[in-house]
Amino acid sequence: LSSTWLGLLGAGSLIGLFGSLLVGRLADRYGRRKFFMADMLALTLLSVLQLFTTNLAALLVIRIALGMAIAVEYTVGTALLMEWVPAKRYFRYQTYLLAYWAIGYFAAYLVGTFTTGFGDRTWQVILASSAIVSTLAGLQRLVVRQPESPRWLASKGRIIEAINLVHRYVGEDYTVHPAPQVEVKNGAWRMLFSKKYRRRTLVGGLFYACQTLPFFGISIFLPILMENMNVTNPLVTQLLYYALMIAGVLVGIVLSNHLPRRYFLIGTFLASAAFLLVLSIWHQAPLALTLILFSLFSLTISAALVIGLRLPKRTL
Structure with a gap:
């Protein structure tokens, strides 16, 4: 690989993370749970696709798409955690998540370093190995059904449903308040730089x-x-x-x-x-x-x- 292709393929998933700009908007409109459930399936399929191509352009597209799937996990997964965990426990659980990410980077490095024995296809096996982790996570999410975010439900006026979920999964001592009824004006990206x-x-x-x-x-x-x-x-x-x-x-x-x-x-x-x-x-x-x-x-x-x-x- 030339240094240009090495840089592009290495950074492909980072490029895809800009999909967070779109994912956040969609998750606010349609809810967190659907994206959270479908994300690991997308990650698995995209990971496996890396086994079947040696075309650099196609591989770059797959890597960028993987980054977009990771963007769903970052955006929706973090939102679900923040909107489900009570304030006094939030920092502790979020630091757990950060520690698990660091452990994941370490594990990925070990897989990339010590995976051998597949001849010319070893690099493809290394890239596709992420399918193992995403499959396990996807199965876990199918077995342990993730309820919708109570804060998102409240923002859509479904306050009774939100409170029932909080009482069921967090406790009777907790509640979620109705979203404040304020007039929201449509904005443009340029407003951020006003x-x-x-x-x-x-x-x-x-x-x-x-x-x-x-x-x-x-x-x-x-x-x-x-x-x-x-x-x-x-x-x-x-x-x-x-x-x-x-x-x-x-x-x-x-x-x-x-x-x-x-x-x-x-x-x-x-x-x-x-x-x-x-x-x-x-x-x-x-x-x-x-x-x-x-x-x-x-x-x-x-x-x-x-x-x-x-x-x-x-x-x-």
């Missing part, structure tokens, strides 16, 4: 972009990065990177409970930038120092993800 909203848009958008793009980008292309860093034992280094990613989530949980959010956010950005700056400028740094700086970067950037979970209290 004088009134552009500062909030830039702060919110750049905050998440600057967190997630390095996180995903480095994780996806980690083997190539290790090769260019002249690391003598890339396997151990990559295992350390993913292990510290999981540890970083735990560190982030502890720090976010003791530091103001503003200091935590700015501090993690500055620290990770400093580590990368030294690595990018000092090409001939001792190997031990390179590994220490890269490990600290992994720990910091995964810890920073926790701050996005600290949302205002809700009323469930």
Whole structure:
């Protein structure tokens, strides 16, 4: 593969994540449950399709479609969690979810590294192996039927149905309030960049972009990065990177409970930038120092993800 195709195929799923812009709108209109139930089936079918093509353009289309399916999981799955869990338990459950994602990245790396024995089709088997996980998750969702979001039901005027679900699955001590009846005017995307909203848009958008793009980008292309860093034992280094990613989530949980959010956010950005700056400028740094700086970067950037979970209290 040329570097162009390697980059496109590696980033294909990230490109597909922009489907969140459409998925969120559809989920608000038609509900969360339908998308949540169908998502794993789509992921399974798309994963299996990778076994049957060696055409790079077709593979790129499949990878982008996989990213769109992942966008459904990110958008709808997170919305369901946020809208079902009572406020006092939300942060704990959301950090569990973040930790499971980090474990998933680690597991994916292990599969990609140690899967062998399929000859020229080994790379296809590696890519298609995600079908195993999505099939198991899909079966679980068929057996344990996920009820609709009570908040979404309330927003559609189905308040009795929403309250009954909350009483059944959360407890009689909880309820969900009717959605406030306010006049909503249709808006356009350009409103986000109007004088009134552009500062909030830039702060919110750049905050998440600057967190997630390095996180995903480095994780996806980690083997190539290790090769260019002249690391003598890339396997151990990559295992350390993913292990510290999981540890970083735990560190982030502890720090976010003791530091103001503003200091935590700015501090993690500055620290990770400093580590990368030294690595990018000092090409001939001792190997031990390179590994220490890269490990600290992994720990910091995964810890920073926790701050996005600290949302205002809700009323469930």
